[in-house]
Amino acid sequence: MNISELFMKIAKENFIDHFFGIPGSGVPLDLMDSGRKIDLHFINVAHESTAAIAAGTYGLLKESTGLSLAVKGVGAANLTGGMANAYFERMPVVGICETTPNYSYQNEMVQHADHYGMMKSVTKKMLTISKDNPGKTIRDAFFTSMENRQGPVLIDFPSDMGLVDVKDELNTSYKPKKSQETKKSEIIKISEIINKSKKPVIIIGNDVRADNAIDESIKFAEKCGAGVISTMKSRGVFPENHERWVAVTTGFPIQNTKAGDLMLNSDLIILIGVDQMMTHTPWPQNTLQTIEIVSDSNFKTMSSDPIFIEAGNIKFTLNKLTRMIENTGWKIPELSNISKKLESRFKRPSNAIFATQDIIEISKEILPEEGLVYSETGAFITLLENTWKFDQPSKFFGTSGGRTMGLMIPSFIGGCLATNNSIPSIGIGADGSSLMRLGEFETIKRCNLKWPIIIINDAALGTMKYRQGFRKYPDYGLDLSMVDFASSAKSCGLKGKTTSTPESFRSALIESFKENTTTIIDARIDAKIYQDSFGLTLGD
Secondary structure, three states, X not given: OEHHHHHHHHHHHOOOOEEEEOOOOOHHHHHHHHHHOOOOEEEXXXXXXXXXXXXXXXXXXXXXXXXXXXXXXXXXXXXXXXXHHHHHOOOOEEEEEEEOOHHHOOOOOOOOOOHHHHHHHHOOEEEEOOOOOHHHHHHXXXXXXXXXXXXXEEEEEEOOOOOOEOOOOOOOOXXXXXXXXXXXXXXXXXXXXXXXXXXXXXXXXXXXXXOOOHHHHHHHHHHHOOEEEEEHHHXXXXXXXXXXXXXXXXXXXXXXXXHHHHHHOOOEEEEEOOOHHHOOOOOOOOOOOEEEEEOOOOOOOOOOOOOEEEEOOHHHHHHHHHHHOOOOOOOHHHHHHHHHHOHHHHOOOXXXXXXXXXXXXXXXXXXXXXXXXXXXXOOOHHHHHHHOOOOOOOOEEOOOOOOOOOOHHHHHHHHHHHOOOOOOEEEEEEHHHHHHOOOHHHHHHHOOOOOOEEEEOOOEOHHHHHHHHHOOOOOOOOEOOOOOHHHHHHHOOOEEEEEOOHHHHHHHHHHHOOOOOOEXXXXXXXXXXXXHHHHHHXXX
């Protein structure tokens, strides 16, 4: 077989049925045709950055590595933006870029660029295909993307290599490295600290899931009487309807937030499987007493000065600790009161005709229990994190380490294809973000996706407008034209609805779940009220 056929064969071994990108000539076409022959379907997208994000979410839902494709030069540069998203969101994706043949790599010519230089800060690894055991190189890329904390890997594919005949010299799968078991003496030290604590708090990270320690984390939290917080990436890893769960944290505690008030009133914070990427700012020293339980000693901790770091298998560690701990900790009413005290910050504004709270509450009601939610940043994001709870992982796909715009539509595409359009889903985004991905409406139609997308439309970059006013700057440069997203959707063959009241929104959403084509719901909320309420949800 040739190298392009080998590449697609290995992708298929990794449970990939779709890959995403924009082709040119040469190697991309070789890869596309090799995939076609084995039912590995190519999805042409409107921008290469969409390809990487869609592939990343596809990989998350497939529990494998997604695959994206770009041509050399500008195509690779465009893909870099999506690879950056995948890096910050911890998405598993391999990005293939056609590149100049090795014999002329140092020459300046059309589309030639140093892809390694572009992507080195936002990839886990960068590799180049050669005749020397290409199967090992390709499998290494897929394995590295999934190993430990997931992320993007670049493969440069020289343009003269696509049809070169090779043998598959390695046909064995990589085995993930198991985290080491903890020492009993260390467990005893940690248990003594926890048992002395009066008000412990646990922060749950996504590595709890990676170490298959979800049940153990619940038993541990109950045994030590902790209040529980989740990171942005670990939604649903700890069931959020559990009586000890309080909030989602974005990093170091801030007053007048649920997570912040809980942490600032605690005497010990236990971070379990937490990724340092999940904090907005560095934690100052000598402020909070922390213990970090991590699965790998190479993982950087979120807190700057933990009194103890325990590296090893999280499942094993929590099992041992749970048997040695007996702590009353927080009473359930105390935890409930933290949330109740701040409920007014998330309450629907009484003077609003149509508010974001309406969108979230109606969507929660109508989306079936098994449904998936795709989202991104916006003035609604903190409200969403505080009012929509998830009891299982892989139900909510939002922005975490990237905390960025333009994520929802690509993620929606990848997720719906990964689930064969069979799991009810909903996308919730905003107008500014959607304008970044407007060309993907046509992609959604061509892929025959059918679940609804809600665009919260305030004709502005609402998050930034609030921050601009908070800094006492004049209102400048952040208003948008009122875009008719329903008409844009219809022009691409999708359904489109415009709503401006809770009643019309409810009707549109109910009808959209009956359609066989995605409906774009242009939800025109009360803009000024929406923007002004953002600060309350942040704790301002």
